[in-house]
Amino acid sequence: xxxxxxxxxxxxxxxxxxxxxxxxxxxxxxxxxxxxGQIYGLLxxxxxxxxxxxxxxxxxxxxxxxxAKVAGHDVVEQPEQVRHHIGFLSTATxxxxxxxxxxxxxxxxxxxxxxxxxxxxxxxxxxTRLDMNSFKxxxxxxxxxxxxxxxxxxxxxxHDPPVMIFDEPTLGLDxxxxxxxxxxxxxxxxxxxxxxxxxxxxxxVEKLCDHIGIIxxxxxxxxxxxxxxxxxxxxxxxxxxxxRVVGDSR
Amino acid sequence: xxLRAAGVVFRKELMDTLRDHRFLITSIVVPILSFxxxxxxxxxxxxxxxxxxxxxxxKVMILGALHAPQLKQRLEKVKNFAIVPEAADYTPRIxxxxxxxxxxxxxxxxxxxxxxxxxxxxxxxxxxxxxLRSRSTVSTLRQEIRGYGDALVGDRLKxxxxxxxxxxxxxxxxxxxxxDERVTxxxxxxxxxxxxxxxxxxxxxxxxMDLTAGEKERGTIETILASPTxxxxxxxxxxxxxxVVALVTTILSLASFAGTALAGAELLQRANVKxxxxxxxxxxxxxxxxxxxxxxxxxxxxxxxxxxxRNYKEAQSYLQPLMFVVIFPAMASLIPGVRLTxxxxxxxxxxxxxxxxxxxxxxxxxxxxxxxxxxxSVYAAAAIYVAVRQFxxxxxxxxx
Numbered sequence: 001x002x003x004x005x006x007x008x009x010x011x012x013x014x015x016x017x018x019x020x021x022x023x024x025x026x027x028x029x030x031x032x033x034x035x036x037g038q039i040y041g042l043l044x045x046x047x048x049x050x051x052x053x054x055x056x057x058x059x060x061x062x063x064x065x066x067x068a069k070v071a072g073h074d075v076v077e078q079p080e081q082v083r084h085h086i087g088f089l090s091t092a093t094x095x096x097x098x099x100x101x102x103x104x105x106x107x108x109x110x111x112x113x114x115x116x117x118x119x120x121x122x123x124x125x126x127x128t129r130l131d132m133n134s135f136k137x138x139x140x141x142x143x144x145x146x147x148x149x150x151x152x153x154x155x156x157x158x159h160d161p162p163v164m165i166f167d168e169p170t171l172g173l174d175x176x177x178x179x180x181x182x183x184x185x186x187x188x189x190x191x192x193x194x195x196x197x198x199x200x201x202x203x204x205v206e207k208l209c210d211h212i213g214i215i216x217x218x219x220x221x222x223x224x225x226x227x228x229x230x231x232x233x234x235x236x237x238x239x240x241x242x243x244r245v246v247g248d249s250r
Numbered sequence: 251x252x253l254r255a256a257g258v259v260f261r262k263e264l265m266d267t268l269r270d271h272r273f274l275i276t277s278i279v280v281p282i283l284s285f286x287x288x289x290x291x292x293x294x295x296x297x298x299x300x301x302x303x304x305x306x307x308x309k310v311m312i313l314g315a316l317h318a319p320q321l322k323q324r325l326e327k328v329k330n331f332a333i334v335p336e337a338a339d340y341t342p343r344i345x346x347x348x349x350x351x352x353x354x355x356x357x358x359x360x361x362x363x364x365x366x367x368x369x370x371x372x373x374x375x376x377x378x379x380x381x382l383r384s385r386s387t388v389s390t391l392r393q394e395i396r397g398y399g400d401a402l403v404g405d406r407l408k409x410x411x412x413x414x415x416x417x418x419x420x421x422x423x424x425x426x427x428x429x430d431e432r433v434t435x436x437x438x439x440x441x442x443x444x445x446x447x448x449x450x451x452x453x454x455x456x457x458x459m460d461l462t463a464g465e466k467e468r469g470t471i472e473t474i475l476a477s478p479t480x481x482x483x484x485x486x487x488x489x490x491x492x493x494v495v496a497l498v499t500t501i502l503s504l505a506s507f508a509g510t511a512l513a514g515a516e517l518l519q520r521a522n523v524k525x526x527x528x529x530x531x532x533x534x535x536x537x538x539x540x541x542x543x544x545x546x547x548x549x550x551x552x553x554x555x556x557x558x559x560r561n562y563k564e565a566q567s568y569l570q571p572l573m574f575v576v577i578f579p580a581m582a583s584l585i586p587g588v589r590l591t592x593x594x595x596x597x598x599x600x601x602x603x604x605x606x607x608x609x610x611x612x613x614x615x616x617x618x619x620x621x622x623x624x625x626x627s628v629y630a631a632a633a634i635y636v637a638v639r640q641f642x643x644x645x646x647x648x649x650x
Binding site for chain 1: 254255258259262265266269270468469470472473474475476477478479480644645648
């Protein structure tokens with residue numbers, strides 16, 4: 001489970017924070033809960049605070065105030081424990097080009113402290129499941145975009161984490177590769193994992209997410225299931241709801 | 251700190267680095283080839299060019315040759331010399347390299363030499379400054395004129411029943427009592443510390459950039475930070491790789507230097523030039539003892555600086571000026587007057603440069619060696635601390 005409690009992140013940026021003396025409030029007191037076997041979607045425009053929120057959940061960034069519990073561990077107090085229980089995938093997530101697909105996944109398995117026998121078994125299972133055996137010994141920089149994404153997925157799943165964090169994982173991908181990712185996210189839900197997913201693509205969020213949080217200027221403005229959002233805002237299209245919620249906040 | 255995790259990072263970085271062609275060229279091929287190419291290649295080329303310059307026909311004009319028939323006769327016998335007829339256009343011909351030198355003989359020179367033996371005659375030589383053949387011709391010309399002068403003086407003394415020995419009251423006999431190791435060490439001690447320090451720095455530079463700014467540029471930094479490896483273990487693994495590369499580059503460079511120097515000595519001995527190279531194992535071990543903390547210092551400092559950059563190119567622009575900061579103190583060993591004092595023992599880089607010179611020349615100032623090792627170790631520890639801190643700073647890792 002993921003539970004964010006009044007999560008905030010401020011940082012200094014002279015360019016972005018001209019009116020506030022260089023201070024930028026990227027995330028402003030965010031609280032939400034994401035249950036196992038569900039996909040929670042953070043829907044927001046660029047710069048809304050999605051990536052910062054997910055980076056705090058992944059303990060890559062430290063919250064300025066507030067905290068979050070991921071798989072029962074506190075992101076501020078037990079960051080290493082949190083990282084043991086998450087799989088993190090984003091568009092920016094690249095691979096080491098000079099390693100082979102197998103070496104890439106092995107490297108991360110070892111970083112997660114897996115022993116060699118378990119790691120070999122897990123790689124065998126994942127490579128078969130994701131149909132990766134034909135390119136397991138190919139260098140990552142020689143793989144196609146779709147194959148690279150499969151390596152990223154295998155790398156994320158190697159330690160079988162209960163919590164999955166996806167930061168705009170389909171951004172810039174072609175339709176077929178994006179479908180692989182979407183299918184993989186659905187599979188994570190089926191396997192009972194807690195999934196948090198950020199996007200600004202309405203259709204993707206509509207199709208995938210059990211719970212949606214509309215985020216703008218670092219705040220969650222409206223939250224609920226798709227049906228709850230439709231009822232609350234008396235609109236039937238997620239895009240319309242998003243525009244109304246964000247527009248009302250201005 | 252989890253050494254297993256740091257080891258995992260180190261092994262991966264080693265595998266990744268060994269597959270990188272840029273690394274292999276920068277840190278392995280260039281250090282190995284630079285000495286043979288520079289010393290033997292350019293040395294041989296310079297030798298061939300210089301030899302050819304002396305073996306080619308050298309055209310000499312004697313202005314006022316009728317006043318020095320004996321000198322003219324002597325110069326005509328010089329190998330490769332061609333005495334050309336007098337002409338007024340000698341300046342443009344020298345500039346066009348069609349004529350290598352001109353000797354202007356004063357009027358009535360040989361007659362004056364006989365009539366007024368106590369009066370020196372001034373010979374003026376016209377040449378092309380800096381031009382190889384012209385320089386070689388002038389050198390031979392001066393040698394021949396000096397020989398001609400010596401013969402004249404010899405004849406004069408003989409005519410008066412005196413020996414030429416009168417002009418050389420002293421003869422010298424020199425015997426070297428210093429051991430070969432110290433003789434070689436004095437020469438090597440000037441250059442080697444500089445090379446060792448520079449190679450240690452340049453060896454660490456490429457992997458330090460690739461493992462930090464390169465990781466940001468490739469977008470892999472986020473992935474690795476989301477893994478359970480602590481930032482300290484991550485830095486330790488990367489740092490160990492940079493250190494190993496720095497030391498390997500230094501060892502390869504030195505081996506290449508030693509091999510080239512030995513080959514050069516062998517070639518010189520074949521050409522009957524007395525030259526030998528002797529370096530003691532003790533000196534190498536002692537210098538390595540000095541360089542080790544310096545390599546640690548360089549590796550950690552380079553990581554701490556390179557991680558500030560957003561990409562590889564930016565890292566290069568940060569680290570290039572560092573070369574100049576290091577080059578100057580590293581050059582201390584090349585300056586003969588600079589002595590190792592207690593204060594200088596605490597100045598990073600400069601202290602290692604100076605003490606290495608002492609060690610190579612067979613002098614082991616143990617108290618200063620220990621002070622330098624201690625001081626450099628402290629700087630190295632501080633650099634490691636800063637590098638780890640840099641990896642914990644969000645504004646550094648996610649600079650936009």
